[in-house]
Amino acid sequence: MIRFLAWRLLSGVVVMTLVTATVFFVTRMLTDPVRIMLPLSASQEDYDRLEASLGLDQHLVTQFWEFISGAVRLDFGESFWQGVPALEVVIGRLPSTFQLVSASMVVAVVLFVPLGMAASLKPGGWLDRILVSASLFGLSMPQFWLGSMLIFVFSVKLGWLPTSGSGGPEHLVLPAFTLALTSGGRIAQITRSSMLDQLNRPYVTTLRAKGMGRSYVLFRHVLRNALLPIVTLIAYESAFAMAGYAVIVETVFAWPGIGRLAVQAVTQRDIVLLQALVFVAALVVVVVNTIADVIYKMIDPRVNIS
């Protein structure tokens, strides 16, 4: 386990270095933040002065060296836009995203894993057919549209929930469901196919021949075997949602998470903030994947994570 974690730490460092380096160069090559920050009437001297104050006048390699030596100390510099350390801005937004994504995953798991299980027990039955077409519907529905529809029905028409913003738990409901419904379709599908696969395994026949009850076989034996692909998907969905998938939902519902911050950073051409954001997002992905691997090992003794 320790060897595994050490290995994971090492590969995580490599991944994050590559990701942040890519963002560093791409942002500098594709945009000119100085030009955008200045009014159109600004002179060349104004431009030069601002460029020098932001450190953007130096050679790209020098800039990169400064960036890396700062990043090692978790110092990404000050956000152009907000004038405070960029990492602080990102970390300040992280809990909101975390709250949204975990709420939506809980909803997705609680709602859709049992649904997928139930559908797998009678393949081709009415529940199965409804689930297969409904989850396809959920998958193909764009989040911005689904989110807008939910706002229209539950906030505008029924007036049960706030349209957007943050505050109490009532603000969390619609964005969490919007995220959950799209991930949920996939989770239900994977649960169904994984359960179907397991239900046809010989050990299930053995258990039935042993006279073990149906629900005992299902919950004590089959579910655990079916769990690996489900855990993989949940990890993927959460990592993906936290590292950017939530952008749309957070924007639609004006949820103050890192997804919305990313959109703001891009529109403000705040490359320092963007770098810190990407760094944190990559870190989240690495951490979630590591947790998923540890869970695999807990579920399946055959998994060799070292």
Next chain:
Amino acid sequence: MTEGFDSGQADHQILLSVADLAVDFDTESGIVHAVQDVSWSIGAGETLGVVGESGSGKSVTAAALMDLIPITGRVVNGTFIWHGDRVGSAELARLRGSKITMVFQDPMNALNPLVHVGRQITEVLVKHVNLSRSAARRRAHELLELVGIPDPSRRMRQYPFEFSGGMAQRVVIAMALAAQPEVLIADEPTTALDVTIQAQILDLMSELQKELGIAIVLITHDLGVVAGVADHLAVMYAGRVIERGRSADVFANPYHPYTRGLLASTPHPRDVIDRLVPIKGNPPVVTELSPGCAFADRCPEAHDRCRVERPPMSAVPSHPASETVVLRDREVACWNAF
């Protein structure tokens, strides 16, 4: 056709009988009659060999008994008799896993890969024998010792993937013996194992049978497997039993041309014969059965009647030279037998 099972095997107490079993399967090409009019019975402590090639319906019979028929199939007819009483599905469900247990073909896949071997045995004890967890663990330990697994305490905490095929089959046997069954159904118990291990497992099963007095239904395609161990044989072809009798009699004087073909195509360690004689052709597709004998198309001795009228199972003398017919002792479904 199947009345009075007790008459022929009066010297043994009949434990379990299957009578007139018929199982159908829905397939894309229509309804398949996987098993029809299948009857057999087994006495306490006996071994019944059910022999046939794949698709002959030998496993379906056991599956029907254990309620393991896949959802595409259903039992359309049949009676199960346990200790002389006809049992319905509810009573059968109570016997299943405790009094009637089963050992399967592929031991590595017959065990749940994620659950300790010990728990897969103790759960049977907790369910059927009402033992406490700790008593069940002690009993599982004894069972593993009984089936010849060294160091049971350590082995109980291991997972199936840490076992070899032969050792895993011993675990499956221990599991099947846990609730002290009276009948053990072994469906191709050695097919997935190495040849050397096969003999060990068969020896183990005979030893356990002697020690515990269980009846064994040994389902196999391999006559070599049943040769030494079965008291009675039922030979199946295309979903029907076509010959039945004491194992020694069937081996010495097979009546049915199919049984003869099966024996001729099986290597025998004692008689060094020049060559094995295969049975020509393939088993019929059970959707397109003729009204006659299912074997007629492959049978070297078939005549016109065989193709139009199905021969019923009829009592015959234990061997052709003898004139005494002991009812139910020896039966064959072939027009040429009488």
